Amino acid sequence: MRLRNKPWAQDEISKEPTIVIGNPEQHKGQWKELFGNNNPIHIEVGTGKGQFLTKMGQAHPEINYIGVEKYTSVIITAVERVRDENISNVKFLNKDVLNLGEYFEKGELDRVYINFTDPWPKARHAKRRLTHEGFLKLYDTLLKPYGEIHFKTDNQGLFEYSLHSFSKYGMTLNNVSLDLHKSNFEGNIMTEYEEKFSAKGMRIYRCEAVYANSQ
Template sequence: MRLRKKPWVKDEIFQYTSYSVKEPREWKGKWRTLFGNDYPIHVEFGTGRGNFITTLAKQNPEINYIALEQKQEVLVQAVRKAVALELKNIRFILGNANFVLDFFSDDEIARIYLNFVDPWPKNRHAKRRLTHQNYLNMYQQILQKNGSIHLKTDNEILFEFSLNELSLHPFYQLHDISLNLYRNEENLEKHVQTEYELKFLEQGKPIYRLEATLI
């Protein structure tokens, strides 16, 4: 179901000035200044309702988190979670992953999360997938050496595509590949779940996961 835009939502997002970054381009290369420390920065592209990123931020106070989401009606829910938890180590961007090079400088990010992103199933839309070579090249610029990409998806076609794209790229090394992450029940405690992920687990769907390190 398509969400209808509500004009007050954007206003609510940006009223939380300690959390929402209205002009992210102004902070390119200066995110540590905004956070006021030198902790590593982890970014989630397509943060959704924010269960994943806010849980991580609560668990890891010595990591800075940036959550990017283009749907304002969804992002406002993530911001509300951060406000309720009184998190100090998270910021939110209302924006699109196409502009990551405008938002982040070279070698600025330690980790990128891609959780249940749009699989764009039609072949003619392959360039829109966030693991296409074009995106991997952008991530290469903003990631630090030994920085990493963490991908989770329920979509087998996207997962196979991502494995192929990453294996063809000369500067990423694949590891920790799982075709059914929660076959081992211990992983339920080890990994933080998104809202989509919890729904898929209830449906018995396998969750595919990989990590790729910039070498």
């Protein structure tokens, strides 16, 4: 994916400190205090332009959402959406997913969303896939017991790899769909990529993976 450079994005992000949390390590273990409630916390890793979380936040005010996206030129669109819609239960971290352990305490999260992540198709890049065992261990430490990963992709190879990765880790698979938009699954909220791919008639793969018990 080629990213359009937006040199002004960082300045705009700095103007929204209540939406983009600039010092997330200071809130480790205290995110409920930041949101001002005891609602469950769901995060999306690689949140992109934020369409998914924006709509999720509107549809589920009883959930607190945090989107993690390292690219400033991408996350600025997500910030603008949340600001313009005045959504109070969605925050963002302009940070790398690799450092999640610095921002969240053990057992602080309830669910992780992974949507249309880079498939990293070459075998030597497998460790970069967000469903690789290394990332599953990271999410496991941050999720509550029996925490969930909700995963969607258009890439069949990545989906097959991820199903194997989840199963090998000992997770339970639920609601596995090989063609989401032709299934009876209800309540689906689409990402930008999902809208684009499904409009072309491409299959969308989805599953939910539940940890046997968080570490």
